[in-house]
Amino acid sequence: MDWDKLKQEMKDAAWDLGIDAIGVASPDPFTTLKERLIRHRVLGRESGFEEPDLDKRTDPSQLFDQPKSIIAIAVAYPSKLKDPPKSEPGARRGIMSRSAWGEDYHKVLRNRLARLEEWLKERVPSLRAESMVDTGELSDRAVAERAGIGWSAKNCSIISPELGSWVYLGEMITNLPLPPDEPVTEGCGTCTKCIDACPTNALVGPGELDAKKCISFITQTKGMVEDEYMRKIGNRLYGCDTCQIVCPENRGKNWTRHPELQPDNELAKPLLLPLLTIGNREFQERYGATSSAWRGKKPIQRNAIIALGNFKEASAVPDLIGVLTKDPRPVLRGTAAWSLGRIGGAEAQRALSEARGSEKDEEALAAIGFALDMMKHETKDEGAAD
Ligand code: B12
Ligand code: SF4
Ligand code: SF4
Numbered sequence: 001m002d003w004d005k006l007k008q009e010m011k012d013a014a015w016d017l018g019i020d021a022i023g024v025a026s027p028d029p030f031t032t033l034k035e036r037l038i039r040h041r042v043l044g045r046e047s048g049f050e051e052p053d054l055d056k057r058t059d060p061s062q063l064f065d066q067p068k069s070i071i072a073i074a075v076a077y078p079s080k081l082k083d084p085p086k087s088e089p090g091a092r093r094g095i096m097s098r099s100a101w102g103e104d105y106h107k108v109l110r111n112r113l114a115r116l117e118e119w120l121k122e123r124v125p126s127l128r129a130e131s132m133v134d135t136g137e138l139s140d141r142a143v144a145e146r147a148g149i150g151w152s153a154k155n156c157s158i159i160s161p162e163l164g165s166w167v168y169l170g171e172m173i174t175n176l177p178l179p180p181d182e183p184v185t186e187g188c189g190t191c192t193k194c195i196d197a198c199p200t201n202a203l204v205g206p207g208e209l210d211a212k213k214c215i216s217f218i219t220q221t222k223g224m225v226e227d228e229y230m231r232k233i234g235n236r237l238y239g240c241d242t243c244q245i246v247c248p249e250n251r252g253k254n255w256t257r258h259p260e261l262q263p264d265n266e267l268a269k270p271l272l273l274p275l276l277t278i279g280n281r282e283f284q285e286r287y288g289a290t291s292s293a294w295r296g297k298k299p300i301q302r303n304a305i306i307a308l309g310n311f312k313e314a315s316a317v318p319d320l321i322g323v324l325t326k327d328p329r330p331v332l333r334g335t336a337a338w339s340l341g342r343i344g345g346a347e348a349q350r351a352l353s354e355a356r357g358s359e360k361d362e363e364a365l366a367a368i369g370f371a372l373d374m375m376k377h378e379t380k381d382e383g384a385a386d
Contacts, residue, residue: 097239
């Protein structure tokens with residue numbers, strides 16, 4: 001078999017298979033990545049969403065019998081809404097990160113990898129392959145970098161010279177000895193816009209993230225959020241795009257060719273109030289097919305409550321009092337207390353004082369106390385994200 005020729009044919013076929021960038025990496029162990037991951041763990045900077053076994057993360061031969069190559073793919077997604085609905089007083093809206101617009105990317109990329117596998121199998125019937133997207137053991141970014149899809153940037157993203165960073169990544173380990181590609185030579189140069197723009201200073205150095213400080217991570221947690229971070233969440237409901245929006249490499253880049261990745265404006269930038277009381281079935285119907293639903297509805301509802309507080313949306317006070325007094329989940333009651341404290345006013349204060357007498361959950365009670373205190377001292381006024 002002429003592997004060079006097969007690789008070139010695969011590259012030529014990729015576009016028609018719905019793949020926007022493709023490259024080949026050697027399956028050698030990722031030794032510098034391993035050192036990096038150990039350091040990351042020791043410093044307590046992991047999110048907890050990563051595969052915990054660092055040997056599996058960095059040695060493809062632990063996942064696959066005699067791997068010969070890893071094919072990396074990228075699928076580009078939209079970064080702009082067409083005629084986005086306005087967020088205005090009385091009708092405030094939250095924002096989903098671009099990686100959660102359209103259909104769940106795990107499904108879309110698995111579909112592309114399955115098509116690619118079929119294409120290869122037709123040419124090499126002895127093909128063995130194992131594909132992964134996000135939830136697999138490997139570092140999708142490290143594989144993409146080695147396969148020449150893009151460089152590992154200061155905002156941690158893989159930036160493709162042609163596509164920017166609005167790309168999802170996936171890979172396929174194979175038994176085919178395809179010749180590897182070279183990593184790209186471009187880089188960030190002296191730019192530091194992402195590090196400067198990060199609202200929580202989560203980018204602690206170029207390409208170094210303290211995931212626990214990252215708003216993207218915080219929006220996906222389920223507990224109470226600290227006051228400092230609630231203020232910085234702004235109106236983000238899931239994920240954070242700030243360090244990519246400010247990136248000059250993304251200027252003018254908006255990828256729209258995949259119909260299943262096209263956003264629905266009402267899901268990408270939804271009204272906040274209806275989210276407070278959305279039922280399980282309705283949540284599944286609306287968000288079940290997107291990548292934002294994997295942690296259930298609670299984090300998104302909590303973030304909607306936070307956003308109303310950050311907007312200081314006085315018209316939301318009755319609904320927030322409803323959450324404070326009736327919601328069975330202490331985290332949501334506590335967050336509603338914070339939001340009412342941030343909005344302020346006599347009605348909010350009365351409701352908080354009453355709730356202080358009846359609330360049984362310790363954490364929610366502490367949040368009520370904090371909110372009442374905050375009403376006395378509130379001076380700051382951070383804006384919303386989008
Ligand atoms: C855990 C995780 C998160 C965590 C932690 C993110 C992080 N930066 O570590 C949280 C929840 C915060 C998160 C957020 C986001 N994520 Co995420 N996430 C992952 C996941 C599952 C693992 C990442 C990981 O292991 N991180 C640990 C770090 C240390 O390793 P790494 O980034 O994989 O590898 C790089 C570094 O190690 C670095 N490196 C290696 N050696 C050295 C040495 C030195 C000195 C330095 C400085 C760096 C360095 O180079 C490697 C390659 O870039 C991957 C999927 C996967 N299986 O890989 C998706 C993934 C990285 N996420 C993705 C996306 C889209 C996002 C968000 C943009 C979503 C959003 N809009 O909110 C944000 C971006 C936040 C950011 N600035 O990174 C995409 C990235 C696509 C791209 N173009 O790069 C991935 C690849 C999912 C996918 N399959 O498409 N994510
Ligand atoms: S995703 Fe947001 S919080 Fe996280 S590093 Fe980027 S700008 Fe900072
Ligand atoms: S904003 Fe600048 S430093 Fe950050 S990723 Fe983009 S080019 Fe690199």
